[in-house]
Amino acid sequence: MQDFAYHAPPTVAEAIALFAADPEGSRYLAGGTDLFLALEHGSSAVRSVIDLKAIPGLDGIAVQPDGGHRLGALLPMDDLMRDRAIRTNYRALAESAEVVGGPPIRNRATLGGNLCNASPAADTAVPLVAFMAMAVLSSASGGRAIPVVRLWEAPGRTVLRPGELMTAIELPPPLPASASTFERLTRSAMDIALLSASAVISLNDDGTCRLVTLALGAVAPTVISIPEAGEVLRDTNCDDAALARVVKAVIETVRPIDDIRASAEYRREMAGVLAKRALARAYAIAIEPAGITR
Template identity: 35%
Template sequence: MRDFVFLEPGTVAEASAMLADLGENCRIFAGGTALMLGMRQRMLAPSHLVSLGRLDGLRGIAFDAREGLRIGALALHAEVARSPLVQAHYPMLASMAARVANPQVRNQGTLGGNLCYADPATDPPGCLMALGAQVVVSGRGGERVIDIEDFLVDYYVTALAPDEIVTQIRVPAPGAGADGRYARFLRTAAEHRPLASVALSVRREGAFCVEARLAVGASTPVPCRLRRAEALLAGQAVTAQLAEQAASIVAEDINAVSDTRGSEAYRREMVRVVARRTIAALFGVASE
C-alpha cells in the first residue's frame, strides 16, 4: 500500500469541496472495507483519502409513519440489522442486513459505502430496489434525490458526480398488507457473495397479491426490476403454478452474466429456482 494523505472534513460541504479539488487522486473513506482491500491489492492508489468519520449527521436510523425510513449513509450493516425500527417495519431489510458478507464487514462497512461501491454481487442494492428506496446525495450543486434504479448504473458505476457524497437512504413507508422476502443462493456455506439474489416486496391480502416489486441481483451487471413478472403476480391469488410461471419469466428477462463463477445458463437456472422458492414461501404455497 502506498502512502496517502488522510483528510477529515467537518462538514459535507467541506468534503465535497475536497473531492472537487483533488479529483481522481482521492477517494471517500467511510467504513473502508472495500477500499482498503483495493489499496492493499494495488488496484487503487489514491494520494488522498477523504474520511467521513467526523460527519455525525450521516449517522442514525429514523422512521416516520408518513415519510418512511431514513438511514444515514454511515449506518453500519449491523446497525441496520439490529435496529428495532427496521425489524418492526422492514423485516426483509433487517434480515438481509444480518447476512451481508461476514461479521467483520457488517460491523465496519456502511450502507452508503456499499451502494457507492456498486458491486452487483452484494446484498443491499437488490433488497433496497424491491423496497423502492431512494439515495440522497449532496455536492457543490446542492442536494439530489435519486431513485436507486437510476443510482446504480453499471458494474461498479453509479450516478454520483465526482464531487457528490451519499448522505442518506430513504425507504417509503410500508402500505397496508406490506410483506417481503429476500433470498439468495450461495454455492458453499463459506461464500459471502451470492451467485443469485431475489428480493420480493408485496402488498397482499392473504394469498392475493395486490402489488409486487421484484428485483434480481448478483447474476446481472446491475440489480434490476422484473416488471413482467411483477405484472403477472399483481391482482392474482398466488398458487404454486403462478409462482413457477413468474419465476420462469424472471429467468427469461434478466441480462445474465457469464464468468468464472457460473455460465449464463447456470445463473438463469439459479435465479429461476430462487425466485420460485421466494414467491412460494412468501405466499405459503408449495414450491416443488
C-alpha cells in the same frame, strides 16, 4: 499501496469541497471494507482519502413523518440488522444486512458503501430495490434523490457525479398487509452471493396481491428489478401458474455471466428458483394472519 493524504472533515460540505480539489485522485472512505481492497489492488492512483465518519448524523435511523425510514449512508450493517423497526417493517433488508460478511465486516461495512461499491452482488442493494428506496445525494450544486434501482451503470460504476456524496437512503412507509423476503445462494455459508432475490408483496383485502416488487442480484451488470412480477401477480393469489409466468420473465430478463463462482447457465436457472422462492415465501407470510406486518 502508495501513500495518500487523509482527511476527516466534520461536514458534508467540507467533504465535498475536499473531493473537488482532486476529483480524479480522491476517494470517500466509509466503512473501508471494500475501499481497502481497491487501494491495495486497484490500478488508479489514489491521492486523497476523505473519511466520512467524522461527519455527525450520517449513521442513524430516523422515522419520517410519513412513516418511512431514513437510513444514514454510514449506517453499519450490524446496526441495521439489529434495529427493531427495520426488522419489523423491512425484514428483507435486515436479512440482507445479516449476511454481509461476518461480524467484523458488519461492524464496519456501511449501507452507503455497499451501494456505492456498485457490485451487482451487493446484498442490501437487492431488497432496497424491491422496497423502491431512494438514494439521497449531495454535491456542491445541491442535493437530489434518485431511486436506488437507478444508482448503477455497470459493475463498479454508479451514476454519481464526481464528488457527489450519498448521505442517506429513504425507505417508503411500510405497506399495509405486506411482507418482504430475501433469498440468496452461495457456495458456502460465508460467501458473496452467487445470486440473490428479494420480493415485497402487499395484499388486497381479499388476500390477492396488490403490489408486488421483485429484485435480483448478480444476474446482470447491476442489481435489477423485474417489473413483470408486479404485472403478472397483481390480483392473483400468487398461484403456481402465475409464479411460472414470472419465472419465465425472469429467465428471459437476466443476463448473468460465467465466472469462477458459477456459470451463467446455472445462474440463469437459479434466478428463476430464487425469484419463485422469494415471491412464494413473501406471499405466504403476508397472507398469514400472524404475518409480520399485520
